[in-house]
Amino acid sequence: MMLLQAVGLGRRAKLLTLVGLGVFVSVLGFVVGRATDIVPDEPLAMVYAFMLTQAIAWVTYGLVPFVRQFIPGVAMGLFVLLSIPSSGGAIPHQLVPGFFRALHPVMPLGNAVYALRGILYFDGAGLLRPTLVLLGWMAAGAALIGYGALGQRRAERAASADSGDAAAPDAVETPRELSPAVGGHPVLPGVAADEHGSPVEGVLVTVMDADSRRLALARTDETGRYEAPLHHHTRPESPAHPASAPAVGSVTVLLSARDRIPVAARLDPRPGETMRRDFVLTSAAPEPVTAGASG
Secondary structure, eight states, X not given: OGGGGOTTSXXXXXXXXXXXXXXXXXXXXXXHHHHTTOSOSOTHHHHHHHHHHHHHHHHHHHHHHHHGGGHHHHHHIIIIITTTTTSOSSSOGGGSOHHHHHHTTTSHHHHHHHHHHHHHHSTTTTOHHHHHHHHHHHHHHHHHHHHXXXXXXXXXXXXXXXXXXXXXXXXXXXXXXXXXXXXXXXXXXXXXXXXTSOBOTTOEEEEEETTSOEEEEEEOOTTSEEEEEOOOOOOOOOSSSOOOOOOOXXXXXXXXXXXXXXXXXXXXXXXXXXXXXXXXXXBOOOOOOOTTOOO
16 A cells, blocks of 8 residues: 555555565565564475465455545455454464454465464365465456556557547647636646656656546656646636636646656646646566567
């Protein structure tokens, strides 16, 4: 959940971070357990500890596009409030209330506890079920991540096509100077840079409201700067309803460029204010090319 705030990291970097942290925690836990003579010398335990970390991490990360800002509550409810009481770690699962007892066979923590007990104290007995359950959670997490990535690519293609139909590239605003809010409308300025801190020119900046309607388009200049005035769809001015600067509400800012991993952020601008937001766009890894490949 903390990685969700790292807008400068792409999906691949975040997944590699989750895998690396899982390896580190699993190995460290086993080494400390051996050093303090808490657990027997059974290295296979690290494999199941790692599977547990990835099952929880992948599902949590994969649920983000579907539950959005509610992910902390969903993840805590699923993997803490439901998983820990049903795990059988502190109290044998046969002694917990029936609801949690019924969850024990399907929750990742309960199966990890069952597998670790079998490995450490019963010569690896009874590993089939926990292995299948943990792999099932990992597969579910991978499927959620893949489906979310597919949805994001579709949204990016739609936004790109929409921007292409709306205006030619040279007709898109490319500001040279940042200015305060224009006409009372919020203005979003910022800078787009690469992973080395160098400005990225020509990045398409698309701002959409909560209903996926485009509010603004801009492109970064040679210094990586952009400025997007967030003009909301309003009714014409009349004596009874004079023009005003309504709140835009929550907006999504999407930055995309050729050979760069797209990044997005959700903001809550207010009338009459300038809200600055800088972005880091990392280079997309080139696809491997195999000589003589066909089909």
